[in-house]
Amino acid sequence: MKTLEKVNYKGFIWPIIVGIVLWCLTPIRPSGLSPQAWEMFAVFVATIVGCITKPLPIGGTTLVGLVVTVLVGLAPMKDVVNDKGVVVNQGVLSSFGNSAAWLIAMAFIMAHGISKTGLGNRIAYWMIEKFGKKSLGIGYAITGLEVILGALIPSNSARTGGVVWPVVESVAKEGYDSKPNDPSRKKIGAYIDFTAFHANILSTALFVTGAAPNMVAQQMAAQQHYEISWAGWFFAAIIPVAVCAVIVPWIIYKMYPPEIKETPDAKKWADERLKKMGPMSKPEKIMTAVFCMSLVMWVLSGFFKIPQFDATFIAFLAVSILLITGVLTMEDALKETGAWNILIWLSILMFMASKLISYGFISWFAKLVQSGLHGISWGIVLAVLVLLMFYTHYFFASGTAHMTALYLPFLSVAVATGAPLGLSAMLLAFTGAFNASTTHYANGPASILATTGYVKQGEWWKMNFVLGLVYLVIFGTIGTLWMKVIGVW
Template identity: 85%
Template sequence: MKKLEKVNYKGFIWPLIIGIVLYALTPIRPSGLTPQAWEMFAVFVATIVGCITKPLPIGGTTLVGLVCTVLLGLSPIKDVVDPKTGAVVTTGVLSSFGNSASWLIAMAFIMAHGISKTGLGNRIAYNMIKKFGKRSLGIGYAITGLELILGALIPSNSARSGGVVWPVVESVAKGYDSNPNDESRKKIGAYIDFTAFHANILSTALFVTGAAPNMVAQQMAAKQGYSISWIGWFIAAIVPVAIGTVIIPFVIYKIFPPQIKETPNAKKWADDELQKMGPMSLPEKIMSAVFILAIIMWALSGFFKLPQFDSTFVAFLAVAILLVTGVITMKDALGETGAWNILIWLSILIFMAGKLISFGFIGWFSKTIQTSLHGVSWGIVLAVLVLLLFYTHYFFASGTAHMTALYLPFLSVAVATGAPLALSAMLLAFSGAYNASTTHYANGPASILATTGYVKQGEWWKMNFVLGLIYLLIFGIVAPLWMKVIGLW
C-alpha cells in the first residue's frame, strides 16, 4: 500500500504566523506604502522564513510562495499586455522562469556533472596533492589551490566541496590513519577538513559563478543599476582573495595545528591514484576543452557586448557541446536534479524581489533609512551594513535566502546615503561569500564538512569567529583600496 511522502508540517508554523500577522497589519501599514507593496512584503518574508524552517525543500517552499502571490492578487499568471501598444503592463509569474541567472546556474550544474562523470575533477585533485603534498601545510595550500581552480569550473560550492574536495580530504586523512570521531582526527584530518571549508569560501568569493548567492547579488545589483560581469567580479576579487589564499591556510595551521607536520607519503598516494586512472581519456580532454572555452568566453563577455558572449548563452553552448560530443547524455542532464531545483527557487525569489521594487517597497525602505541616517557619512553606513550582512548570517541556513532578503535593501540604503554604487555593490556581494565563516549550518559546504566527525561543533564556531574577523579586515580594507586602484569607484 502506497503512503504519503513525509512533509515537515512543523516547518510551516512560523512562516504562516509571520505571513498572516504581517498581512493582517496592511490597514495600519507605514505611510508611503501601497497595500500591494505591504502585502507583497508579507508574502516575501513568509517565503524567506520558510526557506529557513524548511517545511519543504526550498523549491517547494518558494513554489508555495508563488502560488500565494497569485491567490492574493499580487501578480497574474501571464503578462498583462496593453492591446494598443503591445507593451507589458504587468509581469506575470510565468515570466520569472525566464530569468537568465537561474538558467546560467542550471546549465552550470549540468557542466559540473560532466566534470564528475569524466573524472577530470579527481585528476586535478591528485595532481595538486602530488605537487604540494610533502607537508601538512602544503596539503592545505594544495586543497585551497584545487578549490580556486574548481571555482571557475563548478558553480555549486556544495558540489565542489562534497563531490570533489571532500573525497580527496577523506582519502588523504585515512591514508595517515586519521579517523573521525576519535583523537586520531587531530593527526591531519581535522586540519585539512577545516582548511577545505575555508578554501571553498575563497573560491566562492573569487568568481561570480562561484555559488548561487553571488548570482543573486549580481541580479539584485542590476536592479539597482549596476552590472556585475564575470571578469569585473574576478578583477575586483583577485587581490583580496589572493591575500586570503596566503593567510587563511597558515592561520588555520597555527590555531588548529595537525599533529602530523610532514606528509612524505602524500606524493606516492597521489601517484598511485593517478596510475589507477590511467592516461587522460577522450571525455576528459573534451571536458577540459569545453570548460577552457567557457572560461575564455565568460572573461571576454566583459569586453564584447555581443549575444554570443552572454554568460548564460555560454553555459548553454557548453552543455550543447557536451551533449553533441557524447560526454554527457540528456539523461544525465535531466537527472541533475540540483539544476532544475535551483531553476525553480532562484527564479521565484528573484521575481518576488522584483515585485517589491515595482510596488515601491524597496524605494520606501531606502528613503526611510536615508532619513534616519541623515548626517552620517556613507563610509560608516556602508561599514555597518557590511557588518550586519555578515553577522545576521547566524540566523540563516541558506546563503541564497539571506542575500535575497537583505542584499538589495542594504545596497539601496548605501547608495541613498551617498556611497559609490560599484563599491557598495561589490563589498556587500563579497560578504555573501565569506559570511559562511559563522556556523556549521551556514551553507552547503559547512553542512558537509562540519558533520564529518573531524571538527567538533564548538571548535567550528570558535575558529570561524576568529577567521570571520580576518575576512572582514581583508575585504573591508584591502578590497576597497584595490577597487580604488582599478578605478571601480
C-alpha cells in the same frame, strides 16, 4: 501498501505565524508603502523563514511561497501586457527564465561530465600530489585556483559550478573517501566545500569582472561621477583580499576542522592513482576541450558584449556539445537532480526579490535610511550603510538585484553627508561582493556549495555569520587605510 511521504509539518508553524502577523499589520504599515509592497514583504519573509525551518526541501518550500504569492493576488501566473505590448506586471512563470538559475543548472550538468569522464579525478589526484600533505594546504590550493579564475571567468557561478566544485568533489570522494550526507563528510569534504565558497567570495571581490554585481556597481558609481576602472578596482582590493586569502582558510580550518589533518603518504598514493588511470581517454580529451572552450568564451564575455558570449548561453553550448559528442547522455542531464532543484528555488526567490523592488519596498527602505541618518557624521553614516548593505542581503537571493536596488541610493546618502566619493563607492561595492557570506541562497555559488550535502544548513549560517564579521573588519579597517594610501580618498 503505499504510504505518504514524510513531511515536517512542524516546520510550517513559524513561517505561517510570521507571515500572518506581518500580513495583519498591513493596515498600520509604515507610511510611504503601498499595501502590495507590505504584503509582498510578508510573503517573502515567511518564505525565507520556511527555508530555515524546512517543512519541505527548499524547492518545495519556495514553490509553496510562489503559490501563496499568486493566491493572494500579488503576481499573476503569466505576464500582463498593455495595448502596446509592454509588460506591466511580471507573471510567476517568467521567473523560470532567470539566466542565473539556468547558468547554475547547466554548470551542474557540465560538472557531471567532469566527474563521469574521470577528468575531475585526474585533477584531484594532481592537486593531492602537489598540495595534499596537509588538508590546510588543499584549502589554500583551492583558494589560489579560485583567485586565478576570478580574473578569467566573469561569472562567479560558472567558476564554482563548472570548475571548482567538480575538483572539490573529486578530491573529497576519490582522494579521501569523504562523502556527502554521511558521517565521512567531516573527514575533509565539508572543510574544502566551505573553503571553496569563501574562495569564490575573495575572487569576486578582487576583480571588477569577478561577478555581475560588481559591474552593476561600476555603472552606478559612474552616475555619481566616479569612474571605477579594472585596474582601479584591482589595486583597491588587492591588500584586503590578500589578507583574507591568508587568514580565512585558516579560520575555517580552526572553526570547522577536518578530521584528516595530515596525509604523509598522499603524494605516493596520488602518483599510483595517476599511473593506474593511464593516458587521458577520448571522453576526457573532449571534456577538456569543451571545458577550455568554455573558459575562453567566458573570458571573452568580459570584454565583448556579444549575445553569443553570454555566460549562460556558453554553458548551454558546452552541455549541447557534450551531448552531441556522446560524453553525456540526456539521462545524465535529467539525473542531475541538484541542477533542477536549484533551478526551481533560486528562480522563485529571485522573482520574489524582484517583486519587492517593483512594488517599491526597497526604494522606501533606502529613503528611510537617508532620512534616519540626516545630521550624523559621514564616518558613522558610511559604517551604518556598509552594515545595512551587508545584512539586508538576508532578504535577497541575487547579488545583482541587491546591488541594483540599494547601491546608488546608499552611495547618494553617503556622499550627501560628506563621505568621500571614492571610499564610499569602493566600500559599498566590496560589501556587495562579500555579503554573500550570509545565507545558503545568497548567490549562485552559495546555492551550489550549500546543497552538496557536505555542510549542514545550520553550520553554513553560523560559520558565515562569523566570517561575515571578519570581512567587515578587514575591509572596513585595512581596506579603508589601504585606499587612503593609494589615493582613492
